[in-house]
Amino acid sequence: MRALTVDHSVPSRLRFTEVPDPVPAAHEVLVEVAAASVNPGEVQGLLPHAPDGAVPGWEAAGVVRRAAADGSGPPVGTRVATVGPGGAWAGLRAVPAALAGVVPDGADLVAAATLPVxxxxxxxxxxxxxxxxxxxxxxxxxxxxxxxxxxxxxxxxxxxxxxxxxxxxxxxxxxxxxxxxxxxxxxxxxxxxxxxxxxxxxxxxxxxxxxxxxxxxxxxxxxxxxxxxxxxxxxxxxxxxxxxxxxxxxFYLADGRPGLDADLGWLAARLADGRLEAAVDRTAPFAEAPALLAGPLPPGKLVLTPQG
Missing domain, CATH: 3.40.50.720 (NAD(P)-binding Rossmann-like Domain)
Incomplete structure (x- = not known):
């Protein structure tokens, strides 16, 4: 698959390249990423310290392509919003089923990608x-x-x-x-x-x-x-x-409290019924991210997509 990986030899610390597909653990779902959000904490706080080759990205929305082997979480074909410590800026993401909330058909996946964090x-x-x-x-x-x-x-x-x-x-x-x-x-x-x-x-x-x-x-x-x-x-x-x-x-979102998947699903449902509004100021393909993030983080909310 194609993914953004950490490369400290370039100004943005990012390179768009080919990497092996992730192999999900028994409690994880494999998600085909449709959109991944960019957060200031990722660019300013984590990228400088992440190891070369790591795939960054906390939050992404997409479609489940492989269900969790242990039977937990949503089935294949389900639209989900996901959160985790990394792996979102890629074509495929393996993420714990407990961190994947169902996104109703009425919610835009680009907007849903901004919900988890x-x-x-x-x-x-x-x-x-x-x-x-x-x-x-x-x-x-x-x-x-x-x-x-x-x-x-x-x-x-x-x-x-x-x-x-x-x-x-x-x-x-x-x-x-x-x-x-x-x-x-x-x-x-x-x-x-x-x-x-x-x-x-x-x-x-x-x-x-x-x-x-x-x-x-x-x-x-x-x-x-x-x-x-x-x-x-x-x-x-x-x-x-x-x-x-x-x-x-x-406060710490990843504090281990249960029910984050249900919370993300509830938020996505409010997005779908129009009671919650997400702000997306710009979308760009993964391939453009190294140039976009080489300098100061662009103002507003940036969402990356595999195809633009």
Whole structure:
């Protein structure tokens, strides 16, 4: 099969080449990839350290061509969205059946390829906040991949979503996706207390968001897009004036919690029925990826396809 492999001798650290087909283990399905998403963490965080010859890529959507030998997971011919530590940027992918969610016929596979990491993280982070119906939830970095899904899913769950973005100009889009309030310009935030926070930026945004939590509220730290340190001053950490019991919760999608296949299937069904919207800014064939990723990651969401 043809695949993108790590090659540290070229500027992009990627080469499009012929490699052996993957051989699935008994608990894995073999998926013919129709589309694979590109995430900043893969390009900036993993590629520099991956060994030569490795096939990168966390998430991909496609069609099952070989079912799991142990009888688990979807049968041959099923459309699926998959997630894993690598192997997505290829014509075929072997992935555990427990990490493959069924994609209904009404959902576009290119859009479905963007669901596992971002929408899966948003869904599970929101669950970590507890019941959401009628509660105020702050989403920082709301126009980012995770944040955009968190706004939609939070509103779907009945929360009054407060969306925070650094730059103005996206207020209308966020309101359409379900945000009741949109904050621009970053901290300090001028808003009432919130019961929970899905925090994707880190640095001063995390500190300011934590200071907004009401008693017993939870902040889930999903990302650190700013790359900055977070400093929590003494005043922010006091528990008086109704600020007791607040917590910061770390997050990792691949933490071993069961049911990720069901979560991906549920998200894909919401994509199919139009209740969830995925943003795809550009598609490109695998063959063009080395040139596209040789410099800074292009803005917006990039999805790679075998044929373009």
């Amino acid at each position: 971002a929408a899966g993280s948003a869904l599970r982070a929101l669950r970590d906040l507890g019941p959401l119906l009628g509660r105020r939830v702050l989403v920082t970095g709301a126009t980012g991949a995770v944040g955009r899904f968190a706004v939609q899913l939070g509103a779907m769950a009945g929360a009054d979503v407060v969306a925070s973005v650094r730059r103005p100009g996206r207020e209308g889009e966020l309101a359409r996706l379900g945000a009741r309030e949109v904050l621009t310009g970053g901290p300090p935030f001028a808003t009432a207390p919130v019961h929970g926070v899905v925090e994707t930026v880190g640095g001063e945004q995390l500190a300011a968001a934590f200071a907004l939590l009401a008693a017993d509220g939870t902040l889930v730290s999903v990302g650190r897009a700013s790359g900055a340190d977070t400093v929590l001053g003494p005043a922010v950490l006091t528990g008086d004036a109704g600020a007791h019991g607040r917590s910061i919760r770390t």
